[in-house]
Amino acid sequence: MRGNGMEKSAKVRLNPAGWAWLTLIWMAGIGGLIAGYFQDAVELTPHHDHSYTGYVAAAVAALSVIIGFTQSKGAWLRRTTTVIMFGILGLGAPFLLAFQVGQLVDMRADFPDDRTQTFVTDLPIASASATHDRGGMSWTVQTLPPGGELRIGQADYDFMVAHRSPLEWKPDPNAVESDGWFCVHATVQTSGSAKRVLHGASHPLPEGTVRLCPEWSLNRLAGADLPDGAIVRLHAVVAHMDGRNVTLCDDGVDRCGLTLSMNVPDAGGHGFSQQAPAVYAAIDGKGPVRAYFDMAVQVSRVAGKVARLRLIKVMRAEAHTPEQWRATQR
Numbered sequence: 001m002r003g004n005g006m007e008k009s010a011k012v013r014l015n016p017a018g019w020a021w022l023t024l025i026w027m028a029g030i031g032g033l034i035a036g037y038f039q040d041a042v043e044l045t046p047h048h049d050h051s052y053t054g055y056v057a058a059a060v061a062a063l064s065v066i067i068g069f070t071q072s073k074g075a076w077l078r079r080t081t082t083v084i085m086f087g088i089l090g091l092g093a094p095f096l097l098a099f100q101v102g103q104l105v106d107m108r109a110d111f112p113d114d115r116t117q118t119f120v121t122d123l124p125i126a127s128a129s130a131t132h133d134r135g136g137m138s139w140t141v142q143t144l145p146p147g148g149e150l151r152i153g154q155a156d157y158d159f160m161v162a163h164r165s166p167l168e169w170k171p172d173p174n175a176v177e178s179d180g181w182f183c184v185h186a187t188v189q190t191s192g193s194a195k196r197v198l199h200g201a202s203h204p205l206p207e208g209t210v211r212l213c214p215e216w217s218l219n220r221l222a223g224a225d226l227p228d229g230a231i232v233r234l235h236a237v238v239a240h241m242d243g244r245n246v247t248l249c250d251d252g253v254d255r256c257g258l259t260l261s262m263n264v265p266d267a268g269g270h271g272f273s274q275q276a277p278a279v280y281a282a283i284d285g286k287g288p289v290r291a292y293f294d295m296a297v298q299v300s301r302v303a304g305k306v307a308r309l310r311l312i313k314v315m316r317a318e319a320h321t322p323e324q325w326r327a328t329q330r
Contacts, residue, residue, distance in 0.1 A: 011074055011075075011078065012072050012073070012074035012075070012078040012079055012081075012082050013072065013073045013074055014071055014072050014082075015071040015072070015073075017067070017071045018067060018068065018071030018072055021064065021067045021068075021071070021086075022086070022089070025064065025086075025089045025090055025093050025094075026089070026093070028093040028094055028096075028097045029089070029092065029093030029096060029097070031097050032093060032095075032096030032097035032098075032099070032100050033096065035097070035100035035101065035104065036096070036100050036202055037202055038202075039100055039103060039104060039201060039202065040198070040199050040200070040201045040202050040203055041107060041189075041196050041197065041198050041199070041201060042148040042149065042150055042196060042197045042200050042201045043103075043106070043107060043110065043148070043194070043195075043196040044143070044146040044147070044148045044195045044196060044197065045146045045193060045194060045195045046110070046193065046194060048102070048103075048106045050099055050102050050103075052098075052102070053095055053098040053099045053102060054095065056094055056095070056098045057090075057091050057092070057094045057095035057098065058091065060090050060091070060094040061087050061088075061090040061091035061094075062087075062090075063090065064086045064087055064089065064090025064091075065083055065086055065087040065090065067086065068082055068083040068085070068086030068087070069083050107196065110191060110194040110196075111189055111191045111194060111196065112191065115191045115192070116189050116190070116191045117189065117190050117191070118187065118188070118189050118198075119187075119188060119190075120185065120186070120187050120188070121185075121186070121188050122183035122184070122185055122211075122213060122214060123143045123144075123183060123184045123186055123188070123197070124143065124144040124178070124180040124182075124183055124213055124226070124230065124232075125141045125142070125143055125144065125178040125180070125181075125182040125183060125184060125210070126141075126142045126143060126144045126145075126147060126178060126179060126180075127141070127142050127175065127176060127177055127178055127179075128140065128141040128142070128152070128157060128160050128175065128176040128178065128182075128210075129142075129174060129175050129176075130157060130173070130174045130175070131174075137154065138151065139151070139152050139153065139154060139156070139157040139204070140152065141178075141182075141184060141210065143184065143197075144179075144180060144226070144227055144230065145227055146195065148197060148200075150184060150186070150197060150200030150201075150205060151200050151201070151202075151203065151204040151205065152184075152200070152204050152205050152209060152210055153204045153205070153206075153207050155207045155208075156205070156207060156208070156209055156210035157176075157210075159210055159211075160176045160178070160182055160210060161173070161176060163182075163212060164176060164177075164181075165177060165178060165179065165181035165182075165231050165296070166231075166296050166312045166313040167179070167231060167298070167312060178231075179229060179230050179231045180213060180226060180230035180231050180232050180299075181212065181213065181231045181232075181233075181296075182210055182211065182212060182213060183210070183211055183212070183213040183214070184197075184200075184205065184209055184210055185208075185209050185210075185211055186198070186199070186200065186205065186209060187199065212233065213232065213233060214233075215233045215234065215235045215294060216232050216233065216234050216235070217234075217235060217236070217250065218234070218236045218237075218248055218249070218250040218260055219250050221234060221260075221299075221306060222260060222305075222306055223306075224306060226299050226301075226306065227299075227301070228299065228300060228301040229298060229299065229300075230298070230299045231296060231297070231298050231299075231312065232296070232297060232299065233294065233295070233296055233315070234248075234293075234294070234295055234296075234297050234309070235292070235293070235294050236248040236249065236250065236260075236292075236293060236295075237249040237250070237291065237292055237293075238291040238292075238293060245261060245262075245263065246261070246262045246263075246311070247260075247261055247262075248260045248261070248262055248309070260306070260307075260308070260309060261308055261309070262297065262308065262309040262310065262311055263308065263309070263310045263311065291317060291318070291319050292317065292318045292319075293314060293316070293317045294314075294315045294316040294317070295311060295312070295313060295314045295315060295317075296311075296312040296313040296315065297309040297310060297311055297312060298310040298312055
């Protein structure tokens with residue numbers, strides 16, 4: 001009988017107020033999980049400071065520790081374990097709920113229905129990664145600034161691994177460096193300066209979302225807001241070659257409306273001569289021939305603008321006389 005009494009006294013008993021508080025904390029955690037499940041948008045701009053959620057969670061955790069201590073009875077060691085459990089739940093559950101509610105409030109304020117535009121576009125990807133966790137494998141991409149993290153499926157990640165950028169010399173199976181080589185074809189909303197992707201936060205984007213970025217024209221590239229070092233596929237005319245310096249031209253028929261210089265790594269245009277020998281021979285003869293290239297180039301920015309390019313790889317090249325080119329434009 002005495003042993004049973006000691007065993008009974010060793011158990012921790014919660015007062016009704018303790019049980020009520022514990023139930024409230026569990027409900028807050030479940031509410032945060034439900035809100036996170038249905039909140040599938042990723043806001044790219046503006047950036048919101050949610051540090052207040054940490055302060056809220058810390059205050060609730062401190063209150064939870066006090067309630068866990070004052071509203072429990074039993075042996076000190078068991079009560080200490082109960083107090084720690086109250087503190088952990090009081091920290092995690094309110095943080096999760098406050099963060100999700102804060103996101104919903106911010107997005108509601110940033111994207112009012114009457115001023116929000118919805119469209120489908122390609123967002124350049126900075127990098128992708130594969131992560132092993134307790135729930136299995138997950139795959140994410142980080143878009144170029146303004147950056148956001150989006151979830152993708154395994155098929156899209158495998159596509160990126162199989163079509164890596166020409167600059168990836170030492171591929172990592174758990175990471176892909178894109179720097180603008182790949183794009184996410186996604187539904188985007190804008191309202192003023194605010195911008196968000198409608199899906200990809202709690203659920204992977206549909207299969208086939210990731211693709212090679214469309215080819216850029218010189219006109220579009222010159223005004224693009226790309227970071228320094230971005231890699232893009234470019235379709236342009238080689239108007240003039242002078243050693244390692246190449247002048248690119250837009251696709252005007254008789255004259256260049258826009259030019260941009262490009263550096264070819266090998267001296268004397270050797271990069272072109274190796275990768276597109278027939279076209280290089282035609283334009284190297286200084287005759288009235290225009291060369292049209294699809295190529296991978298790396299962007300260099302000066303004073304916030306695309307100022308220069310570096311040739312990485314020639315993917316397709318054609319040489320035409322001006323008359324032939326005019327015929328293709330009719």
